[in-house]
Amino acid sequence: MQGTNGSSPRCIALMGIIGKQVYCSIYEKRASVCRDFQPAWLKGEPNERCDKARLQWGLSVLTPEVWNQPDNFPKAA
Numbered sequence: 001m002q003g004t005n006g007s008s009p010r011c012i013a014l015m016g017i018i019g020k021q022v023y024c025s026i027y028e029k030r031a032s033v034c035r036d037f038q039p040a041w042l043k044g045e046p047n048e049r050c051d052k053a054r055l056q057w058g059l060s061v062l063t064p065e066v067w068n069q070p071d072n073f074p075k076a077a
């Protein structure tokens, strides 16, 4: 979880440009806290921490409709 305590928090395993295209460079070995984190509305429930993280990077919060429109998939954070 290095990188999350800095002034501009960002996991050092996150590669790419936030808001454009990103991926986890340790996806198969990521911690349980990452495995358990669900993006807002992916499984029909809100996630305030997801909303907070997206807003912090200037992204709009996810809505239930986002997951029903494949062409409208959210930008990953």
Ligand code: SF4
Binding pocket: 011, 012, 013, 014, 015, 023, 024, 025, 026, 027, 030, 031, 034
């Ligand atoms: S899934 Fe976890 S380890 Fe991977 S980029 Fe996101 S916060 Fe970092």
